[in-house]
Amino acid sequence: MVGSRSQTNIGGDPETIQGVVKHFGSRYGASNKEIHRQPKNFDDSELETLLNDYPDDETENRQHGIEKEIKYPKSVFFIISSEFCERFSYYGMRGVLALYLKDSLHYTENNATIIYHMFIVLCYFTPLFGGIMADAWLGKYNTILYVSLLYATGNIVLSFGSVAAFSIPHRELSLFGLFLIAVGTGGIKPCVSSFGGDQFILPQQEQQLRSFFSIFYFSINAGSVISSFLTPMLREYHCLGSNEDCYPLAFGLPAALMIVALVIFVFGSPMYKRNNPQGNIALQVVGCIGHAVAKKISSTKKKEHWLDYAEDKYSVKLIADIKVLMKLIYLFTPTIVFWALYDQQGSKWTFQASRMDGDLGWFTIQPDQMQTLDALLVLFFIPLFESIIYPFLAKLRLVRNPLQKLTVGGFLAAFAFLLSGALEIYIQVINYTKIKYKTKYKLFISTFTGTSF
Numbered sequence: 001m002v003g004s005r006s007q008t009n010i011g012g013d014p015e016t017i018q019g020v021v022k023h024f025g026s027r028y029g030a031s032n033k034e035i036h037r038q039p040k041n042f043d044d045s046e047l048e049t050l051l052n053d054y055p056d057d058e059t060e061n062r063q064h065g066i067e068k069e070i071k072y073p074k075s076v077f078f079i080i081s082s083e084f085c086e087r088f089s090y091y092g093m094r095g096v097l098a099l100y101l102k103d104s105l106h107y108t109e110n111n112a113t114i115i116y117h118m119f120i121v122l123c124y125f126t127p128l129f130g131g132i133m134a135d136a137w138l139g140k141y142n143t144i145l146y147v148s149l150l151y152a153t154g155n156i157v158l159s160f161g162s163v164a165a166f167s168i169p170h171r172e173l174s175l176f177g178l179f180l181i182a183v184g185t186g187g188i189k190p191c192v193s194s195f196g197g198d199q200f201i202l203p204q205q206e207q208q209l210r211s212f213f214s215i216f217y218f219s220i221n222a223g224s225v226i227s228s229f230l231t232p233m234l235r236e237y238h239c240l241g242s243n244e245d246c247y248p249l250a251f252g253l254p255a256a257l258m259i260v261a262l263v264i265f266v267f268g269s270p271m272y273k274r275n276n277p278q279g280n281i282a283l284q285v286v287g288c289i290g291h292a293v294a295k296k297i298s299s300t301k302k303k304e305h306w307l308d309y310a311e312d313k314y315s316v317k318l319i320a321d322i323k324v325l326m327k328l329i330y331l332f333t334p335t336i337v338f339w340a341l342y343d344q345q346g347s348k349w350t351f352q353a354s355r356m357d358g359d360l361g362w363f364t365i366q367p368d369q370m371q372t373l374d375a376l377l378v379l380f381f382i383p384l385f386e387s388i389i390y391p392f393l394a395k396l397r398l399v400r401n402p403l404q405k406l407t408v409g410g411f412l413a414a415f416a417f418l419l420s421g422a423l424e425i426y427i428q429v430i431n432y433t434k435i436k437y438k439t440k441y442k443l444f445i446s447t448f449t450g451t452s453f
Contacts, residue, residue: 072208073199078268080212083192084219085261086148089155089254090185091375092227095368096235096250097178098350104162104247105171113347119178120343126186128282133187135280140195141272144188148262151184155255162247199273224375227254232366285322288314338410341417345371349420355427 097119101112134143154177160166161173193216200209231250239246288310295309303309307319307326350367358365393399399408 070201070204072205073271073273075199075268075271075273076196076212078264078271079192079196079199080216080219082261082265082268083216084223085257085264086151086185086188086192087220087223088227089258089261090181091224091371092231092254092257093155093158093181093251094346095228095231095371096247098347099235099245099354099368100162100174100247100250102351103245104164105174109351113351115175115178116347117343119182120346122179122182123186123189126183127189130187131190132280132282134191134277136277136283139274139277140191140198141269141274144191144195144265145262147184147187148258148265150180151188152255152258152262154178154180154182154184155251155258159248159251159255162251164244195272198275221375221379225372225379227257228372228375229369232368235368236366284314284318285325288318288322292319334410335406338413341413345374352420352424352427355431 098112098116101107101115102109105112107115130143130147134140138146156177157180158174158177161168161170161177164170193213196212196216197209200212202209231253234253235245235247235250237246237249238244239249288307291313292307292310295312296303296306299309305323307322310319349370353365353367353370356367358367358369390399390405399405
């Protein structure tokens with residue numbers, strides 16, 4: 001209020017109405033004569049109104065500063081573009097990987113499946129170490145930069161190892177390249193989206209942050225759709241004087257896109273907001289759980305929850321958060337089965353598709369293009385379900401909360417895999433019948449003609 005400003009001076013004059021008018025009048029173009037003509041009998045309410053209507057320089061500059069800070073950060077466009085190229089690289093390489101292991105490296109179908117899924121395991125296990133590295137030591141920017149170099153190197157090694165014309169250890173080079181790719185994609189996975197989020201100022205830019213994540217995840221699906229469709233077509237070409245599929249080209253394009261992703265990310269470096277490492281929560285959680293277990297074993301006291309034994313070393317808030325985490329782990333444990341089945345799209349489902357006819361008349365679907373349907377259906381079904389199906393089911397009081405949606409989705413997934421299993425049995429019966437009759441035909445011809453096959 002006015003009393004709070006009574007000890008200050010404005011423009012060198014005591015804070016009277018004449019001093020206020022003199023200061024602000026000169027700022028807004030009033031002449032000296034007009035300033036001194038102001039009425040003398042101003043009460044406090046009029047003075048307060050004038051002070052509020054005409055803010056001083058400090059307040060105005062501070063407001064302009066805030067307006068500058070809340071502009072949409074241009075740096076996130078480098079992050080989004082880099083993520084699109086990286087996801088193109090990953091899904092493009094992964095789409096043709098199973099067939100490469102089986103047809104080019106000559107692994108059995110079962111061994112190719114094992115190698116493929118070990119690669120996927122590494123891709124989703126190494127983010128634990130990437131997150132720890134970023135939060136505790138290097139920071140997100142440096143982690144993304146250094147690990148992306150490994151990532152790009154892995155793609156180059158895999159492309160080089162797939163060239164059949166070279167007298168090189170193809171299996172060893174390919175597996176080493178896959179290892180580097182797994183470390184690379186896993187290392188940056190926990191960092192990129194959160195690094196993009198760091199570019200925003202909260203809570204002022206909460207709306208812009210939500211729009212960023214929407215665009216970010218759209219770029220992931222867009223990269224997946226395009227690469228999953230394109231790289232199998234590149235594989236079909238015969239290149240480098242070979243009559244076999246052109247895996248060097250199918251792996252070479254993802255390698256080039258990963259290099260482009262790294263270059264785009266580096267170009268945005270001057271614009272990035274970088275936060276210093278502040279310690280990793282995962283290490284604290286592991287330490288708290290380990291301490292609680294050790295104290296529970298050695299202590300004779302009874303506590304309400306086994307995590308409460310860690311209260312002598314860890315904060316009550318951290319312990320409460322870990323209790324919530326344990327409940328979430330219990331809730332989402334059944335989804336492990338779903339994801340184990342889901343990732344068979346790139347292995348068993350691809351092999352199954354290779355034993356089927358993909359000719360539609362106007363277009364031939366390649367076995368490794370089947371994975372494209374996943375990302376396409378995601379882009380199509382999200383708006384369909386959110387705007388039509390879920391509201392309709394909610395009115396019927398059938399599916400009204402996320403847990404019910406998860407349950408229904410689980411049953412639909414189970415039904416899909418039952419259909420896939422039944423189809424595989426049918427394919428095997430048909431193939432067995434064809435082989436049986438083909439063998440009998442050859443035996444009949446060789447018996448009467450003396451021809452051996």
